[in-house]
Amino acid sequence: MIVPGLLSRARGAFLGFAIGDALGASVEFMTASEIARAHDGCHRHIVGGGWLRLKPGQVTDDTQMALALGDALLEANGFDLETVARHFLAWLKSKPVDVGNTCRRGIQRYRLDGSLISAFSEGDAGNGACMRNLPVVLATLNDAELFERWTLAQSHFTHNHPLSDAATLALGHMTRVLLLGGSRADCRAISDKLVAAHRTFRFVPYPKNTTGYVVDTYQTVMHGFLTTESLEDCLVKVVNLGGDADTNGAIAGMLAGAHYGEEAIPARWLRRLDRAVRKRIEKQTEALLDLNNQGG
Numbered sequence: 001m002i003v004p005g006l007l008s009r010a011r012g013a014f015l016g017f018a019i020g021d022a023l024g025a026s027v028e029f030m031t032a033s034e035i036a037r038a039h040d041g042c043h044r045h046i047v048g049g050g051w052l053r054l055k056p057g058q059v060t061d062d063t064q065m066a067l068a069l070g071d072a073l074l075e076a077n078g079f080d081l082e083t084v085a086r087h088f089l090a091w092l093k094s095k096p097v098d099v100g101n102t103c104r105r106g107i108q109r110y111r112l113d114g115s116l117i118s119a120f121s122e123g124d125a126g127n128g129a130c131m132r133n134l135p136v137v138l139a140t141l142n143d144a145e146l147f148e149r150w151t152l153a154q155s156h157f158t159h160n161h162p163l164s165d166a167a168t169l170a171l172g173h174m175t176r177v178l179l180l181g182g183s184r185a186d187c188r189a190i191s192d193k194l195v196a197a198h199r200t201f202r203f204v205p206y207p208k209n210t211t212g213y214v215v216d217t218y219q220t221v222m223h224g225f226l227t228t229e230s231l232e233d234c235l236v237k238v239v240n241l242g243g244d245a246d247t248n249g250a251i252a253g254m255l256a257g258a259h260y261g262e263e264a265i266p267a268r269w270l271r272r273l274d275r276a277v278r279k280r281i282e283k284q285t286e287a288l289l290d291l292n293n294q295g296g
């Protein structure tokens, strides 16, 4: 495989993320057998619908929150948590089609008392912080320490749990390494470290849990990414497992896009993706990469 250039990989990651969201949302909260019955054996087209009754190509909270975080980084010309909080609140006020419970609670807390950090909570081990972190990855490509600091700060605004932190850091580091030209073997090494620290993330043999619990999401994404050989196969495999299919699909699309590049995204999917979202992603990806050249 010819290694695609940085811009192709970065656009691949963000567009792959949004496409995983749009593709998976049609089957969110269904079981694998329900999906097979409803979609002639396999769900592989962006058709909208699902429990949110989406238009074909429409994205959900996953992509919208990532774009809100990206806008905040660009407005602040770097990281400012208050700016991030303001963008998340503006997004919540825009009456989004879906909002995760932990995300809503965190944003409402900020609205009421202005606080920027949620206290540790056992219930905060959902995948909501992890799903929206790609803009931080894009803006901190050359600085691993900065990546970790910004990641934890944006995560703790809504999710304060060591398993959420560990998965968000690991998946972000994998995406960084892929964007910088690394391989799936490098991702495996990052994953091995995570599993050594937290055995619960083990995904071989794959336990087939697909809820929004960050451990389930991590296992499902890694299983899909490491057992397929194309972006299309990776996304189809992950979303057809059902459960939190849009979020699992989005995160898998981020890794697969960073690995295979924009050119690997099937044209039929790219054509279907909401045009305004696609435009915003393309602009934001370049602008976020530019933040790397401004000395932090």
Ligand code: MN
Pocket (backbone or CB within 6 Å): 060, 061, 062, 098, 246, 247
């Ligand atoms: Mn969603």
Ligand code: MN
Pocket (backbone or CB within 6 Å): 028, 244, 245, 246, 247, 248
């Ligand atoms: Mn979801």
